[in-house]
Amino acid sequence: MASEILIVTEAELRQTVHLDETAIAVVEEAFVALAGGNVVMPPILSMELAEANGEVDVKTAYIPGFEGFAIKVSPGFFDNPKLGLASLNGLMILFSAKTGLVQALFLDNGYLTDIRTAAAGAVAARHLAPERVETAGVMGTGVQARLQMQAAHLVRPFERLLVWGRDQAKAEHCAKELAELLGIDVRAETNPEKLVARSQLVVTTTPAREPVLKSQWLHPGLHVTAMGSDQAGKNEIDPKAIFEADLYVADRVSQTELLGELRSAIEAGFWKKDTPPELGAIASGAVAGRRSEDDITICDLTGTGAQDTAIATHVYFLLKDSDAGTRIEA
CATH class of the missing domain: 3.40.50.720 (NAD(P)-binding Rossmann-like Domain)
Structure with a gap:
């Protein structure tokens, strides 16, 4: 039996996903879960590419109770603006936490990372400022x-x-x-x-x-x-x-x-x-x-990878029943 994969571009994500109270709450939930001790989150795979003035990070986490988990690949190549390209890009892959099958591919070019990072700043400000x-x-x-x-x-x-x-x-x-x-x-x-x-x-x-x-x-x-x-x-x-x-x-x-x-x-x-x-x-x-x-x-x-899983899962449930994105059989 074939499974369906949702593919969403950055432009489509920007139309649907915003920095708001909901995004902040989702990321806060991930932090609370992380503190509970049951989250599976391996160390960041981080690679610095000095010759290219670049770096690549790979983050992931499994959060009990979440229906999916994400793997995020985040390259930053800081000479790109000289070529007319953005410094940051990347993508997130969302897998089913039950079957391990790919549910979605978010070609966000770092947009979802930007949203979840800013949301984390809001969580810090809410509890510490x-x-x-x-x-x-x-x-x-x-x-x-x-x-x-x-x-x-x-x-x-x-x-x-x-x-x-x-x-x-x-x-x-x-x-x-x-x-x-x-x-x-x-x-x-x-x-x-x-x-x-x-x-x-x-x-x-x-x-x-x-x-x-x-x-x-x-x-x-x-x-x-x-x-x-x-x-x-x-x-x-x-x-x-x-x-x-x-x-x-x-x-x-x-x-x-x-x-x-x-x-x-x-x-x-x-x-x-x-x-x-x-x-x-x-x-x-x-x-x-x-x-x-x-x-x-x-x-x-x-x-943290927990933030990536939180935002990717949130986005999937926002979009899975909508007309956004492209669906393919795999």
């Missing part, structure tokens, strides 16, 4: 800078936003776009220290290999979400800041020890505390998050 955020800041000017701020605004509707980037023209362009998207006061800030000082919520979205946020800039009532470090050589946050924060939270400790900001703190000799809590344990209520409005909190997001 102060209840009242007047000013937010974003460091970086790319796709995630825009999406992370849209996601954060859904859970912490701030009134002002500051944008910093190494390229001032890009920062100003990003600020203009976010002002139109969010309908609030958004300005490009030339000084990253001032951005942090004026913000209660800061998200770092850069591929930096040297810290862009210094430990001496931390102040009471600040939450930082760092999502740019997903390779062993990357580092956005001053390692000392991880130690000095009142609470450091990992999306997955075993990953942040190898790929995230925790790795840099360990290597620098600053991390001497016990095993840090994971975001899922805080989202579930098993571990306390922010204890006071004056706490300094940092969340380290390296991206």
Whole structure:
């Protein structure tokens, strides 16, 4: 008996799947499940291709209770813009958790990864940022800078936003776009220290290999979400800041020890505390998050296969009975 496979392009996905409260809830459910201990999630297969200025990550996870599981292949080739091509692309394959048969192929070029990554930032902000955020800041000017701020605004509707980037023209362009998207006061800030000082919520979205946020800039009532470090050589946050924060939270400790900001703190000799809590344990209520409005909190997001399975399963059930995509017999 033949099985049907749904094939969906990026353009079709963009028409149907959006960064909204539903997407955030789906990703939060994945984090809670991950904290429960029954998720099967192997280490990330990560390959750096120095000669091509590229990298490839492969992520997957099986979540009990979910009807499918995804395998996501995510290449990033950073000289592509010189050729008129996008830096990031990739796809997700969704398999049945009952039979192992392929259910869907999402040719998303990284779009679903962008959505689930931004949703994870919203989960972090919801559980770790102060209840009242007047000013937010974003460091970086790319796709995630825009999406992370849209996601954060859904859970912490701030009134002002500051944008910093190494390229001032890009920062100003990003600020203009976010002002139109969010309908609030958004300005490009030339000084990253001032951005942090004026913000209660800061998200770092850069591929930096040297810290862009210094430990001496931390102040009471600040939450930082760092999502740019997903390779062993990357580092956005001053390692000392991880130690000095009142609470450091990992999306997955075993990953942040190898790929995230925790790795840099360990290597620098600053991390001497016990095993840090994971975001899922805080989202579930098993571990306390922010204890006071004056706490300094940092969340380290390296991206998990559980998020990919969650978003891919969500998308499949959005589309399986629709006219979207192409169906083939296999």
